[in-house]
Amino acid sequence: MSDANSTHAVAHHAPPQGFIRKHVFSLDHKVIGLQYYGLALVAVFIAIFLSWLMRIHLVWPNSPIRGLHLLSAAGAPGDVMTPEYYLSILTMHGTLMVFFVLTNAPFAAFGNYFLPIQIGAEDMAFPRFNMMSFWLTFVAFCVLISAFFIPDGPPISGWTAYAPLSAVGGAAGPGLAYGQTLWGISIAIFCIASLLGSLNFIATTLDLRAKGMTMMRMPLCTWAWFITACIALLAFAVLLPACILLCLDRVAGTSFFIPSGLVINDQVLPHSGGSTLLWQHMFWFFGHPEVYIAILPAAGIVSHILINSLRRPLLSHKVVIGSMMAIAFLSYVVWGHHMFISGMNPFSSLAFSFPTLIITIPATILTLIWLGSIYGSRLRITSASLFALGFISLFVSGGVSGFFLAQPSIDIYLHATYFVVGHFHLVMGVAAIFGVFAGTYFWFPKMTGHMMNETLGKLHFWGTFIGAYCIFMPFHYLGMVGNVRRYSTFVDDYLQPYLGVHKFITIAALTTGAFQLIFLANLIYSRFKGPKAPVNPWECTSLEWTIPSPPPFDNFGGVHPVVYHDPYQYGIEGSTGDYVMQTDPANIVVERDEK
Amino acid sequence: MGKLFAVVVILIAIASAIPIFLHWYPMAPDISAHGHLIDEQMADTMAEAGFAFLAAQFLLGFFVFRFADRKDPGKIRTFPGGAKVMVAAAVILVGTEVLALGILGQRAWAGQYFTPPAPDAMTIQTQAGQFAFYFRYPGPDGKFGPQHPDKVNEGTQNYFGLDPANDVESRDDVVTAELGVPVNKEIRLLMHSKDVGHSFYVRELRVQQDFVPGLDLMVHFTATKPGKYEIVCTQLCGLGHYNMKAYMDVMSQEDFDAWMKQKISEQ
Numbered sequence: 050m051s052d053a054n055s056t057h058a059v060a061h062h063a064p065p066q067g068f069i070r071k072h073v074f075s076l077d078h079k080v081i082g083l084q085y086y087g088l089a090l091v092a093v094f095i096a097i098f099l100s101w102l103m104r105i106h107l108v109w110p111n112s113p114i115r116g117l118h119l120l121s122a123a124g125a126p127g128d129v130m131t132p133e134y135y136l137s138i139l140t141m142h143g144t145l146m147v148f149f150v151l152t153n154a155p156f157a158a159f160g161n162y163f164l165p166i167q168i169g170a171e172d173m174a175f176p177r178f179n180m181m182s183f184w185l186t187f188v189a190f191c192v193l194i195s196a197f198f199i200p201d202g203p204p205i206s207g208w209t210a211y212a213p214l215s216a217v218g219g220a221a222g223p224g225l226a227y228g229q230t231l232w233g234i235s236i237a238i239f240c241i242a243s244l245l246g247s248l249n250f251i252a253t254t255l256d257l258r259a260k261g262m263t264m265m266r267m268p269l270c271t272w273a274w275f276i277t278a279c280i281a282l283l284a285f286a287v288l289l290p291a292c293i294l295l296c297l298d299r300v301a302g303t304s305f306f307i308p309s310g311l312v313i314n315d316q317v318l319p320h321s322g323g324s325t326l327l328w329q330h331m332f333w334f335f336g337h338p339e340v341y342i343a344i345l346p347a348a349g350i351v352s353h354i355l356i357n358s359l360r361r362p363l364l365s366h367k368v369v370i371g372s373m374m375a376i377a378f379l380s381y382v383v384w385g386h387h388m389f390i391s392g393m394n395p396f397s398s399l400a401f402s403f404p405t406l407i408i409t410i411p412a413t414i415l416t417l418i419w420l421g422s423i424y425g426s427r428l429r430i431t432s433a434s435l436f437a438l439g440f441i442s443l444f445v446s447g448g449v450s451g452f453f454l455a456q457p458s459i460d461i462y463l464h465a466t467y468f469v470v471g472h473f474h475l476v477m478g479v480a481a482i483f484g485v486f487a488g489t490y491f492w493f494p495k496m497t498g499h500m501m502n503e504t505l506g507k508l509h510f511w512g513t514f515i516g517a518y519c520i521f522m523p524f525h526y527l528g529m530v531g532n533v534r535r536y537s538t539f540v541d542d543y544l545q546p547y548l549g550v551h552k553f554i555t556i557a558a559l560t561t562g563a564f565q566l567i568f569l570a571n572l573i574y575s576r577f578k579g580p581k582a583p584v585n586p587w588e589c590t591s592l593e594w595t596i597p598s599p600p601p602f603d604n605f606g607g608v609h610p611v612v613y614h615d616p617y618q619y620g621i622e623g624s625t626g627d628y629v630m631q632t633d634p635a636n637i638v639v640e641r642d643e644k
Numbered sequence: 645m646g647k648l649f650a651v652v653v654i655l656i657a658i659a660s661a662i663p664i665f666l667h668w669y670p671m672a673p674d675i676s677a678h679g680h681l682i683d684e685q686m687a688d689t690m691a692e693a694g695f696a697f698l699a700a701q702f703l704l705g706f707f708v709f710r711f712a713d714r715k716d717p718g719k720i721r722t723f724p725g726g727a728k729v730m731v732a733a734a735v736i737l738v739g740t741e742v743l744a745l746g747i748l749g750q751r752a753w754a755g756q757y758f759t760p761p762a763p764d765a766m767t768i769q770t771q772a773g774q775f776a777f778y779f780r781y782p783g784p785d786g787k788f789g790p791q792h793p794d795k796v797n798e799g800t801q802n803y804f805g806l807d808p809a810n811d812v813e814s815r816d817d818v819v820t821a822e823l824g825v826p827v828n829k830e831i832r833l834l835m836h837s838k839d840v841g842h843s844f845y846v847r848e849l850r851v852q853q854d855f856v857p858g859l860d861l862m863v864h865f866t867a868t869k870p871g872k873y874e875i876v877c878t879q880l881c882g883l884g885h886y887n888m889k890a891y892m893d894v895m896s897q898e899d900f901d902a903w904m905k906q907k908i909s910e911q
Contacts, residue, residue, distance in 0.1 A: 133883035207880045213857050214840040214881060221774070221840055222882040308858020310793040312805070313774070313839045317793045325841060325857050361720045365727030390843070392856040395757035399750060406742035413738045416700060417730035423707035425721025430645045430712050438708060442653050445700040446660070449693040456745060458682050458752035459689060461852050462671065465843065465878035507645065515652065522660045526669035531847035533878050536886035543672070543847065543874055620720035 064602035074184070076176035077602060081183045082162030083496065085153050088183075088190060092149035093482075094569070095194075097562045099142040104555040106130045108548065110538040123223075124202055133223045135537035136205035140224075141196070143208030144232065148239050149190055151343035151477065154485045156281070157186070157246055159350060160274035162496060164250060166593040167271045169259025169610040171603045174252035178245045185242035193235035196228040204229035207535060209336070212306030212328035216298040217320070220313045233296040240289035243281050250278035259592075261612035265366070266631070268591045268616040269356075272370050273349020276377045280338045280345070283381070288335035291328065298323070329391055333384035340477045341380045345373055347484025348415060348444070351437040354491050355419060357589045358434035359426035360627055362617035364418050372411035372418075379408045389457040390464050398457040405455035412448055416441065427620075427627075431587075432506025436487035439514045440480055446518075447476025450525060465535070468528020471521045479517045486513070486568070493572075494586050498599045499579030505571040509564055516561025523550050590630050591616045646712020650705040657701035661694060672847035675873070675894070677830075677866035679850035681752035688748065692741050756851075761864035765830040770823065771804055772855045773838035775884030777875060778803045781818040781904070788834075789814025796838065803838075818907050823892040826900040827870050835861045843879035846892055854879050867894040 065071050075081060105114060113128035124134030165173055173179045196203040204224040206215040210232065219226025254267070254275040267275070294305040302319070306328045309321030352369060356362055363369055385393065385401030419441050428434065450472040453459050463469065486509075493501045532544055539548065585594040592610055593600070610632050618629040629635055663669055674683055723729070769780040769788055782788050789811040796805040806814040825831050835844060837855035844863070845852040853863045877888035895903060 131883075132886060136880070136883060136885070205880075205883060211841050211880065217840070311837075311839050311857055312793045312796045315797050315799075317796075323858070326859070364723060364730060368727045368731060390852050391854050392859055392861050395753070398753065398757075402749075403746055406746045409738050409742050410734055413696075413734040414731055417734055418727060420700065420703050420707060421723040421727075421730050423704070423711055424723040426711050427714055427718070427720065428646060428708065428712040430649070435645070435649060438649060438653075438704070441704055442656070442701060445697060445704075449697045452693040452696075452742070452745065453686070453689050455742075456685065456689065456749040456753075458685050458749045458756070461752075461756065462682055462686070462847070462850055464852055465845070511652075515656070518656050518660070526663055529669045529671055531672050531845075533845065533876055535880045538886050540887055541874055541876060541889065547669075 074180060076172070076180050078161050078165050078173045078176065078179060079496075079600060079604075081179050082158050082160070084183050085158035085161060085186070088187060089150050089154035089158055089485075090569075090572075092145045092153070092190065094565070096142050096145040096150060097565060099138045099145070101559060101562055102130065102138055103135060103142065104558045106135055106537065107539070108552045108555045120197065121202055123200070130537075132537040133205050134202065136207070136535070137203040137224050137228070139535060140205060140207050140210075140232070141193070141203050144193060144236070146478065147208055147339065147343075148236065149186075149193075151481050152243065152281075152339070153186065155346035155350065155481055155488070156274060156277050156342060157182075157243075159270070159485075159488050159492070160250060160277075160346065161246075163492065163593055164271055164274050165253055165257065166596070166600060166604050167268050167591050167616075168254065168257060168262050169592050169605065169612060170253060170257035171605065173249050174256055175249050178249050182242040182245040182249065185238050185245070189235045189238040189242060192231055192238065196224070196231045199227050199231070201225075201227045204232045209332060210295070210328075211332075212295065212298070212323075212325050213308075213311060216295055216306045216323075216328070217311065217313065217318055218299055220316070220318075230296060230299050233292045233299065237289055237292040237296065240285040240292065243285040244289070247278040247282040247285070250274055251282065254278075259610045259612055266612055266615045269352040269363075269366070269369055270346070270349035273345045273352075273373060276373050277342050277345045280377050280380060281342050284335045284338035284342065287331055291331035291335070294331075295328070326388075326391060326393055329388055330384070330393075333387045334381075336387065337384040338377075338380045340473070341376055343477050343481040344444075344484075345376065347440065347481040348373065350484045350488040350491075351440045352419070353591070354433050354437045354487050355422070356617050356619065357491075357587050358429045358431065358437065359422055359619070360429065361422065361426045361620040362615075363422045366615065366617065368414060369418055372414045375411040376408060376415075379404050379411070383408065386455055386457075386460075389460040395457075402455055402457050405451070409448070409451065409455075412444075416445055416448075431490065432501070432503055432510055433487045433491035433587075435507060435510045435514075436483050436490065439510065440483040440487060442514075443475055443480040443483060443517065446522070447472060447474075447480055451476070462531070463528055465533055466528035467524040467532045467534055470534050471524030471528060474524070475517070475521045479521065483513075486510075489572075491587065492593075493575065494582030495593055495598045495600070497576050497579070498582050498597075499575050499577075500582050500586065501575040501579060502571050505567055505574075509567045509571065512564030512567070513561060516557055516564060519557035520554055520561060523554050526550065588626060588628055590614075590618055590628050592631055595630060595632050646708050649712070650709035653701055653708070654705040657698055657705075661698060664690065664694060674850060675848045675867055675869040675871070676850050677868055678752070678755050679848075681755060682850045685745075685749050685752050689745055692745065696738075696741075756863070761832040761862075762830050765832040765864060766826070767832045767834065768823065768825070769804075769834040769836060770844065771836045771838055772842035772844070772877065772881075772888075773803065774840065774882050775877070775888035776803075776821070777823075777842075777844070777877075777888070777890040779820045779823045779890075780804055781820070781907075782813075783816030783818055783908075785813060785816055787813040789817050791836070818904070818911060820907050822890060823875060824900060824903045824907075825867055825892065825894055826897045827894050828866060828868055829897070830864060830866045832862060832864045835863065840881050841879045842877050842881050842888070845876050845878040846873050848873045849892070852878060867892070870894045870896060870899075
C-alpha cells in the first residue's frame with residue numbers, strides 16, 4: 050500500500066463536524082450500528098413490559114394493574130385490561146420483537162458495526178443508503194408505536210396479521226380500522242429499510258474486503274451476516290408487496306386477500322375474488338426465513354466468541370459455513386409448515402414437511418461442531434462465553450421441539466398451542482438474544498472504549514439462563530395438554546387445572562425481566578465508569594482488535610490493513626501468546642481450513 | 645464458574661425431562677378412531693427428540709465441566725475424528741431419524757386427509773363466525789339448502805343465511821349450537837366461515853382444521869367414546885377469540901335420535 054494512497058484516503062474521509070452529522074444523521078457505519086442497537090434496546094424493553102402485562106393479565110384477568118388506564122383509557126377501563134387490549138399488546142409485543150429486536154440487534158446493529166471492520170473496510174459500500182436504512186427503520190418504529198396513541202388502539206390480529214381479519218377494516222374489531230393500517234405502513238417501511246441494508250451488506254462483503262481477505266478468511270460472524278443479508282434481501286422483497294397489497298385492501302377497496310360473501314354484523318362485505326391463503330403464503334415466505342435472519346447472525350456471533358474463548362478453531366470452518374448456507378437455502382422451501390392445517394392442499398403439507406425435517410441435519414452439524422470443539426480446548430469463562438454456551442443449550446432445546454412441529458400429523462394436535470409458543474421463543478427469541486448478549490459483553494469494550502462489569506454480567510447470565518428455561522419449558526408441557534395460545538383468559542373448563550403452571554410462568558417472567566435491568570444498569574454504568582479498554586482485551590485475532598477502542602472515524606486511520614491468515618489462529622505458538630493476529634505476517638506452519 | 649455452568653445445564657436437562665417421564669402433562673385422552681396413529685407418532689418423536697435433547701445437554705455439560713478454566717492449560721486436543729465424525733453422525737443418525745419419523749408420520753396424516761370418508765358417513769355442516777360455532781344437519785331430504793350471505797341475520801337466528809321460503813332443501817335443515825354426533829359413526833364435517841379465519845379444534849378428537857373464508861373444507865372423523873367435549877377456536881379471530889367455543893356431544897344412536905327429534909321440534 051503506497052503512502053500516497055493512504056493520504057488520499059485520509060483526505061477523503063475527514064470526520065464530520067457538528068453534533069447532527071456526527072451522532073444523528075451520521076454516515077459512519079459504527080454510529081449507525083450503535084443507533085440500531087439503541088433502537089433495539091428501546092424496543093426490547095417496551096416488548097418486555099408488554100409481555101409482563103400479558104402474563105399478569107393471563108393469571109389475574111380481573112385484577113387492576115395500577116396506572117394501566119394511562120396507556121389506554123379504552124383498553125383498560127378501571128385499570129383492568131379488556132380482552133381486545135390483551136390482543137393489541139400481544140400484536141405489538143410480537144411485532145416489536147420480531148422486527149425491531151430480533152432483526153435489528155443481531156443483524157443490523159452488530160453487522161453494521163463490525164462487518165466493515167472485520168473485512169478491513171473503512172465503511173459500508175453505500176454509507177448514504179446505510180443512513181437511510183436506519184432512519185427508515187426509525188420511522189417504521191415511530192409509525193408502529195403511534196398505534197398506541199390513536200383512539201382505535203393497536204391492531205388485534207397478531208404479528209402474523211392474518212387476512213381477512215387484518216384486511217376487512219374496523220368492522221372486524223377494535224384496532225382494525227386505523228391501527229392495522231399503521232401496522233401495514235410501518236412494516237412496509239421496515240421492509241424497504243431492510244432491503245437497503247441487505248444490499249449494502251452484500252455489496253460491502255463482496256467489494257470492500259482488504260488485501261488478503263479472501264472469502265474463506267472472513268470471520269464466521271461476517272459470513273453469518275453476509276448469508277443473512279442474502280436471505281433478508283429475498284424475504285423482505287416478498288413481505289413488502291404483501292404489506293402494500295394489504296394496505297390497498299384496507300384503504301383502496303381492492304380484494305387481494307378478501308373473498309366474496311363474507312358477512313360481518315349481518316352486512317355482506319363489498320369485496321370479492323381474493324384469497325386469504327395468499328396472505329399466509331406471502332407472509333410465511335418471509336416469515337420462515339425471518340427465523341433464520343434472527344438466528345444465523347446469533348450463531349455466527351456465538352461461533353466467533355466461542356472460538357476466542359476456547360482458544361482453538363472450530364473443528365471445521367468450512368463445514369460451519371456450509372451448514373449455514375444449507376440452512377439459508379432450506380429456509381425458503383419450508384414456509385408451508387406454518388400452514389399444515391390452514392386448508393392448503395394436504396399433499397403440499399408432505400412436500401413442506403420433509404425439507405423441514407432435513408433442516409435438522411445442518412442444525413445438528415452446527416451443534417455437534419460447537420460441542421466437539423469444546424473437547425480438548427482451554428475454555429475461558431467470561432460473561433460473553435457463558436452467553437455463548439447458553440446459546441448452544443437453548444438452540445438445542447428450541448430445536449428439538451421442531452421435530453414435533455415439522456410433522457403434519459402431530460401438528461394437528463399441537464398447532465396453535467403453547468408448544469409452538471415455547472418452541473419459537475426458545476429458538477428464535479431467547480437463543481438469538483443470547484447471541485446479542487454474548488456479542489454485547491464481547492464487543493462492548495471495542496464499541497465504547499470501556500470494559501463491562503463482569504460480576505454483573507455473570508449475575509445477569511444466571512438470572513436470564515435459568516429464568517428463560519423456567520418460562521419457556523413449561524410452555525411445552527402446556528402445549529402437550531392442548532393449551533391454546535392467543536387467549537386473553539383461560540375460560541375453557543379443560544384448562545382450569547393448569548392455571549398453577551401459568552402462575553409459575555408469570556412469576557418467572559417477571560423475575561427474568563427484572564434481571565434485564567441489571568444488564569441495562571451495567572451498560573450505562575460501564576459506558577461511563579467502566580475501566581478503560583485495551584486494544585485487544587480478549588486476545589482475539591480478527592481485524593477489529595487491531596485498532597483502538599473505540600475505533601477512529603475511518604476505522605484503520607487511513608491505512609489499508611493486509612490480511613495474512615484465516616481468522617482463527619489460536620492454540621499455536623504465536624508472536625503474542627497462543628494466537629496470531631490476522632494482520633500478523635508471521636509464518637504459520639499449519640494453515641487451517643483455508644481453501 | 646465453568647463447573648457451575650455444567651451442573652446447571654445438566655440439572656435443567658433433568659428437570660425438563662422429569663415431567664415428561666412421569667406423564668405429568670398427558671395429552672388429552674383420545675376418543676377418535678384415528679387418534680392412536682397421531683399419539684404413537686407423538687410418542688416416537690418424544691423418544692427421539694428427548695434422547696437428542698438429553699444427549700446434547702449432557703455432552704455440553706460434560707465438556708464444559710472437563711475443559712473450562714483448566715488449571716493445567718495442557719495441549720489443545722482435537723475430538724477424535726474431528727469434523728468428519730460430527731458430519732457423519734448428524735447425517736446418519738439424525739438423517740435416518742427424521743426420515744423414519746417423516747415416513748411413519750405420513751400414515752396418520754394420510755388417514756385423515758388422503759382417505760375419503762366412507763359413503764355412509766353422516767354429513768354435518770359447521771359454520772364459524774365471530775365468535776360462535778353453529779352446526780347444520782341436512783334433515784330427512786339429506787340435502788343442505790343453499791346459503792345466501794345477504795340473508796344472514798343474527799337477530800332472527802338465521803346464522804346460515806337460509807331462505808326456506810324459496811329453497812325447498814332449506815326447509816328441513818336443522819340448525820344447532822351444539823355438535824351432536826352418534827358414537828362410532830363416521831362424520832363428514834363440512835366447514836364454512838362466515839367472516840374471518842377461525843379453527844375447529846377438539847383436543848380429544850385429534851382434529852384441528854382452519855376455517856378458510858371463501859374456501860369450504862371438509863374433515864372426517866369417528867368419535868368412539870360418549871361424552872361432552874369442548875370445541876375451541878384456535879385461529880385468532882378478534883376480541884372474543886378466547887371465548888369462542890361450543891360443545892361436541894357424543895351420544896349413543898338412541899340418544900342421538902332423541903336429541904335430533906327434540907332439535908327438529910325446536911326449529
